[in-house]
Amino acid sequence: MTHVVIENCRDCRFTDCVASCPVSCFHVDELRAYIDPQTCIDCGACIPACPVHAIVEEFDLSDEQRHWLDVNAEAARRYPAIRGKLPALPTAAAKRASLGY
Amino acid sequence: METNVESGPGTPERPLKVAIVGSGPSGFYAAEALFSSGVAVEVDMLERLPTPYGLVRYGVAPDHAKLKSVTGVFATIARDPRFRLFGNVELGHDIDIERLGAIYHAVIVATGATADRQLGIEGEHLAGVHAASDFVGWYNGRPDVADLAFDLSQPTAVVVGQGNVALDVCRILARPVHELGHTDIAEHALRALKASRIQDIHLVGRRGPAQAKFTSRELRELSTLEGWQLRVDPSDLALAAACQEELADPAHIHGAKNVALLQACAAAPERAGHRRIHLHFHAAPVALHGAGRLAEVELEAQALRGPAKAQQAIGTGRRRRIQAGLLLRSVGYRGTALPGLPFDPRLGVIPNEQGRVLDGGKVSRGAYVTGWIKRGPTGIIGTNRTDSIETVSTLLADRTTFELDRPGRTALAAHLDAAGRRVVSFEHWLCIEREEARRGAMLQKTAEKFTTIAAMLAATELAS
DSSP states (O other): OOEEEOGGGTTTOOOHHHHHOTTOOEEEOSSOEEEOTTTOOOOOTHHHHOTTOOEEEGGGOOGGGTHHHHHHHHHHHHSOBOOSOOOOOTTHHHHHHHHTO | OOBOSSSOSOSSSSOEEEEEEOOSHHHHHHHHHHHTSSSOEEEEEEESSSSOOHHHHHTSOTTOHHHHTTHHHHHHHHTSTTEEEEESOOBTTTBOHHHHHHHSSEEEEOOOOOEEOOOOOBTTTSBTEEEHHHHHHHHTTOGGGTTOOOOTTOSEEEEEOSSHHHHHHHHHHHSOGGGTTTSSOOHHHHHHHHTOOOOEEEEEOSSOTTTOOSOHHHHHHHHTOTTEEEEEOGGGGOOOHHHHHHHHOTTOTTHHHHHHHHHHHHHSOOOTTOEEEEEEOSEEEEEEEOSSBOOEEEEEEEEEESSTTOOEEEEEEEEEEEEOSEEEEOSOEEOOOOTTSOOBTTTTBOOEETTEEEETTEEEEEEEEOTHHHHOSOSOTTHHHHHHHHHHHHHHHTGGGSBSOOOTHHHHHHHHHHTTOOOBOHHHHHHHHHHHHHHHHHTTSSOOOOOSHHHHHHHTTSOO
């Protein structure tokens, strides 16, 4: 089991999750964040930290969301891990509003 | 007094010297934040016990090995050359806060909140009534409670509380011992659990399913224990309008999932041959009865009153009794006052502003807090990382107000040496850890912890 970052993160990348992660399992590219399932300890601290509810426990993924497991695992191998919060993307406010949060 | 108005200590010539009191998650994340700040620092961590990691070692349940693996992160922080552990050193006993404050530029208190809240009802002194935190410490081999005895020969146990600790103790009471036998659970607890005769566990709390604080993950785990069935009265799951409103809030991430899971449990037929965990919502213990030993728990039905998110549980006067010989209360932890530091007895925390200690509203220079003693006993391991980042950022902003020259590490070592204190270093701890793993391997367990300080200290002399 792991936790995964789903579509909501794209164009936001608030990264509040990163500060709350006890094991620094987040990786980022230019648009969004990903969780390394090898490092995540399933503590769930990141879930309430995300302002756009982009983090879901594997168990709670719907069938349509399950492909995010592979996306996160693969991207975590490709992109660097980060240890601290980054500024949100310039598009974050608009994306957040479009999600209704 | 000499201060550097330019920037304060924190250069390679004059490193910022910080003492952190307590080696749980908030202490280690404070060290991590200092190391990644770009400021030249020396960090010394004081720990009362010879063993680090606080509630990760003595709180997290032994069957949650993945959570416990966060100690690997702490060990990496501890191996930083700027770090030193002073284990087996207690604030207020081996050194007082005034002396510590004179040795270091800043002191971060990260001692947590480990005292338990009592129910405050008649009969709480009866044998068979315990703090869940003592039970947790007992199965985790914490030295000060390793000798306690919990009578598991009772057919019925009551657990009071609606948080993850309450669910943890239910799960450890219920989990088949063959699933615990390979963990680092204390051998004395494993033996007692093997002989357990508990058939029914009643989990009791005053609020409703929409307000329960446990996570859906913990509830799900409890609902899938081999040989046990979760029982809920469907009428207990009826949701008033205010509760529906609370569940609709997307920030309330566990509520709706908990209710859905509980509804499924309520609808399931009773399974023959299974033992039972009964979840009682809207019920508060009001008296404990027995002649010297607990025999009955008296509950009063509660009704929720007030607007959404501010509902209060009010007693309805309807009472009933459950026969039970063991009660574990888990209605919250609270911090303990430390000599020489201000304390808010109502909240059980050290008063502070973003981690800066306030004494009677005034800034207490050089003193900081983080973790549960700062914000109260809420949140999980990762919450402490955010919290410690805040405290360290406050501390660094105050750097210009610190005196330039503080002796730091050498003066602490000299003070403890003069006092004849036996200090446990991180390398010593690694000896203890290795020895515990070796003891565990002989029992097919991940570790068999030492449960006395003397045995821990003896292990530091092996192999190093």
